[in-house]
Amino acid sequence: MAINTVINTACPECGKSVPVAADARVSSIVGCPDCGVELEVLSVDPIELALAPEIEEDFGE
Amino acid sequence: MIDGHDGRLAVLTSRVRLEENLIFTALERRRVPYLQVDERDLMAELRPAETRFRGVLNRIMSHTRSVYAARLFEAGGVTVFNSAHVTATCGDKILTTTALACAGVPTPRTIVALTPRAALEAIERIGYPAVVKPAVGSWGRLMAKVNDRDAAEALIEHKEALKSPIHTVFYVQEYIDKPGRDIRVAIIGDEVVAAIYRGSDHWITNTARGGKPEPCPLTDELVKLTRLASDAVGGGLLAVDLLERPDGELLVNEINHTMEFHGLVEATGIDLADRLVDYIEETLCE
Numbered sequence: 637m638a639i640n641t642v643i644n645t646a647c648p649e650c651g652k653s654v655p656v657a658a659d660a661r662v663s664s665i666v667g668c669p670d671c672g673v674e675l676e677v678l679s680v681d682p683i684e685l686a687l688a689p690e691i692e693e694d695f696g697e
Numbered sequence: 698m699i700d701g702h703d704g705r706l707a708v709l710t711s712r713v714r715l716e717e718n719l720i721f722t723a724l725e726r727r728r729v730p731y732l733q734v735d736e737r738d739l740m741a742e743l744r745p746a747e748t749r750f751r752g753v754l755n756r757i758m759s760h761t762r763s764v765y766a767a768r769l770f771e772a773g774g775v776t777v778f779n780s781a782h783v784t785a786t787c788g789d790k791i792l793t794t795t796a797l798a799c800a801g802v803p804t805p806r807t808i809v810a811l812t813p814r815a816a817l818e819a820i821e822r823i824g825y826p827a828v829v830k831p832a833v834g835s836w837g838r839l840m841a842k843v844n845d846r847d848a849a850e851a852l853i854e855h856k857e858a859l860k861s862p863i864h865t866v867f868y869v870q871e872y873i874d875k876p877g878r879d880i881r882v883a884i885i886g887d888e889v890v891a892a893i894y895r896g897s898d899h900w901i902t903n904t905a906r907g908g909k910p911e912p913c914p915l916t917d918e919l920v921k922l923t924r925l926a927s928d929a930v931g932g933g934l935l936a937v938d939l940l941e942r943p944d945g946e947l948l949v950n951e952i953n954h955t956m957e958f959h960g961l962v963e964a965t966g967i968d969l970a971d972r973l974v975d976y977i978e979e980t981l982c983e
Contacts, residue, residue, distance in 0.1 A: 661721065663713040663735060676712070688712070694760040695711070696788065696835030697936070697953040 645683045649673045656683050706731040706977070707750040709739070709766055711758035715959045719970035720754070727974060736762055741769040752981045753777040754973075756955055760788035760833050763955065778977055779933035779954045786930045787954035790868050791832045793930060800929035802922065803948050805940065806871040813857045816867040820849045826872040832863065835953070837901035842872060873940045873948065878902055880913055880939040880947075882923045883961055883969060885976045886932065889920045893964045910960035922947055934973055936961075 641658035652670035656677065660666070664677045665688050674688040706724070708731055710717055724731045732750070736757045753770045755777055757763040767781035779787075786792045794807050805828075810819035820827045820843055829841045829852060843849045856864045878896040882889060892913040895902045913919075923937045926949045936956035940948045958969040 661713045661718060662733070663710055664718070665712055665714070692759055694788075694833045695758040696760060696833065697758075697955045697957045 643683050645685055647671060647673070647675065648685055649675075649687060654685060656685070704730065704751050706981075707734050707753045707770075708732070709734050709736050709753060709755045709757050709763075711736055711756070714957070716957055716970070717756055719962070719968075720756070720973060723968070723970040723974040726971075727978070729974065729978065736766065739766055741773075749773050749775050751775075752977060754977060755779065755784065758955065760784075763788065776981060778973075778980075779935070780931060783931040783933050783935075784954045787935070787952045789832050790830055790951065791866070793952055794868075796929045797926060797949055797952075800925060802925050802929055803946070805873055805948050805950060808869045810867040810869065813853050813865050813867070816853045816856075816869070817846075817849055819867055819869045821846070823869050823871050825849075828870045828872050830868045830870065832866055832868050840901060842900055872900075874943055875902070875940050876943070878911075878941075879950065880919070880941070881910075881961065882913075882915075882919060882937045882939065883956060883958060883972075884923050884927045884935050884937060885972050886980075887924065888972075889915060889923050890969065890972055891915070891961050891965045891967045892919060892923075893961050895960065910964035912964050918947060922949060925949075926952055934976065 642655040643658055644653045644655055647654045647668040647670060649668060650671035654666060654668050654675060656666055660677050660680060662677055662680060666675050668675060675685040676688040678684040678686050706729060710733055753775055755763055755767055757766055764781055764785045767777045767784050770777050771781050786796055791809050794804055797804050806823060808819040808823055810816040825843065825845055827843045829843055831839045841852050843852055878894040879902040880892055880894055882892040884890065892915055893910040894913045896909045896911060926937045927935050930952055936953040937949060938951045940950050962969055
């Protein structure tokens, strides 16, 4: 049985709980299930979230 | 700083998406020493580097910063995947199509107009519907399908109002009435690895816009065109996007130098990250 460990952290925008995978990496993006903003994982121990930088005009692949 | 990290592979990131996660996992599985370098922390003193990374995998999402970073690392004698030349070419549709056309690779008919004054004539020469794209950018953003002269005049006026030099250069293409899908092919060095169809009801077929990935057979023609396209821009770790005309003729549309490959992995089950790391290790060990 797979065990997915999730850590709940407060959304810096709306304050509601955001589930973040325990093995998330720095610079990963997670969405707030409540207000929908994109959040960037700034640190993982402890998990710290901030509003993710917006996609810039010259972003691409 | 871009130096001071002797012996490790640098992975330059803007965000850690599924692709970067898979790449990190592949590196860790092989115990390849690497350092994730957030592009927002990058700076370089313009002097000869004393110690340096073993190589650089460039996953920066900003075209401007990606090209500068690649050039700075290359100036320090470090091999960058992809090279600055390839990144500069593939990140700019005008340079990509120019390289493809010079190499005789079939592409949609394209006219570049360097001013708004020339843009209407360019669109009229292509004929309606025409597709106008920004030279830089991905994911189908700011692409316009121009169905008539009224729409063309309005689009040109709106772009002029943006007061940005890049928006007053017009990349105009014929509209290809494709069969509800395009084709993405991954090529790593000389090896054509996998291909997918990206289907959509919308004229913009892109997995970032909801295009659904399905496996696509690697026909001889597809392999040949993909290799030609890759060679035309300098080669490396690339995703070549192709369109099909109604009669089946294949056209190379775009080439992506920081490929997003989650659709390829989802549809084919091929571990693209592993293949990328293979290629990087083999190249650095040569």
